[in-house]
Amino acid sequence: MAVFPIIFWICSMFMPESPYYYLMKNKEEKAKHSLKILRRKKDVETEFDQLNIFLQKQMSERGTFRDLFCIPLNRKILILVTLLRAFQFFTGYMAFTSYIQLLIVQTTNFSPVFGSSLLIVSGIIIMTLGLFYIDKIGRRTLFLVSMVLCFCALISMAVFLSIHDYTSIDVSSVSILPLVFVIAYNVFYCGGLGIGVNIYIAEVYPSNIKAKGLAIASLVYAVTLISSTKVYQFTTDYIGASVPFYIFAGTTIVGIAYIYFFIPETKGKTLELIQQELRKGKKSSII
Numbered sequence: 364m365a366v367f368p369i370i371f372w373i374c375s376m377f378m379p380e381s382p383y384y385y386l387m388k389n390k391e392e393k394a395k396h397s398l399k400i401l402r403r404k405k406d407v408e409t410e411f412d413q414l415n416i417f418l419q420k421q422m423s424e425r426g427t428f429r430d431l432f433c434i435p436l437n438r439k440i441l442i443l444v445t446l447l448r449a450f451q452f453f454t455g456y457m458a459f460t461s462y463i464q465l466l467i468v469q470t471t472n473f474s475p476v477f478g479s480s481l482l483i484v485s486g487i488i489i490m491t492l493g494l495f496y497i498d499k500i501g502r503r504t505l506f507l508v509s510m511v512l513c514f515c516a517l518i519s520m521a522v523f524l525s526i527h528d529y530t531s532i533d534v535s536s537v538s539i540l541p542l543v544f545v546i547a548y549n550v551f552y553c554g555g556l557g558i559g560v561n562i563y564i565a566e567v568y569p570s571n572i573k574a575k576g577l578a579i580a581s582l583v584y585a586v587t588l589i590s591s592t593k594v595y596q597f598t599t600d601y602i603g604a605s606v607p608f609y610i611f612a613g614t615t616i617v618g619i620a621y622i623y624f625f626i627p628e629t630k631g632k633t634l635e636l637i638q639q640e641l642r643k644g645k646k647s648s649i650i
Contacts, residue, residue: 382411383570386418410633417635418570431572431579439641441576444564445583447506447626450618451556452587454513455611458595459545469604470524470541478542485546489554501630502563506622509555514615516548521608528603566629567637 382401385394398407398414431437459466463482464475471478497505523541527534534540568576591611598606627640 382414383418386415387570391415413633413635417633427572428575431575436638436642437569437572437576440567440569441579443626443641444567444576444580446621447560447563448580448583449587450510450614450621451560452584452591453611453614454510454552454556454618455517455591455595455607456549456552456557457588458592458607458611459548461592462595462599463545466545466604467542470527471538473539473542478545481542481546482549485550486553486557489550490558493554493558497558497562498630501628502559502566503622503626503628505555505559506563506626507619509551509559510615510619510622512551513548513556514612514619516544516551517608517612517615520544520548521605521612524603524605524608528605563626563629566634567627567641569634569638 379397379400380393382394382398385391385397394415395407395411398411399405402410431441460482463479467473467475467478520541523534523544526532564577564580565573594610595607598610627637629637632640
């Protein structure tokens with residue numbers, strides 16, 4: 364497993380800094396070069412000038428944790444991001460990956476090592492493919508498609524386990540289905556929510572409070588990760604194997620509605636435009 368951090372470290376050496384970072388350090392040429400790489404075009408003068416003006420305005424206002432909670436726009440972003448993160452993990456991803464080997468043993472005839480290996484490989488493949496479509500598909504569209512497909516996999520798994528545990532129907536001839544559902548879920552999650560949410564969070568926060576906003580997002584990440592995993596463990600142990608899948612399918616449905624009605628699109632937009640839309644309440648009228 365040590366090879367993956369090494370690969371990540373090597374790749375990060377060739378990753379360009381963001382234009383925001385260079386502008387904050389007064390390195391305009393490097394900022395312009397970075398913007399050209401990220402936009403994959405040479406003519407970025409108009410966007411660069413707008414970015415520079417907007418950033419200077421933001422950086423003139425010192426960002427504190429108090430600003431994160433007390434300024435209406437920042438508070439709106441904080442709530443939007445917190446709920447998005449919560450719905451992301453209450454699709455059950457960390458719970459299933461934590462208990463995948465036990466789930467495979469209980470529901471299939473396959474080796475748990477084989478099943479978990481398929482899960483890891485499928486995740487790596489879809490995340491690699493995601494590099495080619497993440498900038499071509501809108502963030503909202505990506506999240507919605509991902510969650511709809513995750514719901515289909517979750518409810519299919521829940522129904523299968525209900526038949527397996529609570530009826531006399533023999534499902535031994537299709538015992539491969541739980542593994543298929545879990546791998547399908549993993550592909551749907553990693554290909555959408557898994558690669559998109561962190562990008563989205565970084566895109567919506569103003570530069571002067573971005574670090575503090577990402578710190579809060581990391582705390583929410585930890586809390587939802589732990590709580591969703593415990594929900595899976597408790598319901599499986601004391602109620603039934605199908606119950607957590609019904610629960611996560613239900614929260615996924617709520618998450619789909621939340622994203623559709625309240626999450627603004629950020630693809631191809633500057634931070635200034637994103638914030639203007641948030642102020643107007645476009646696709647984010649929850650607050």
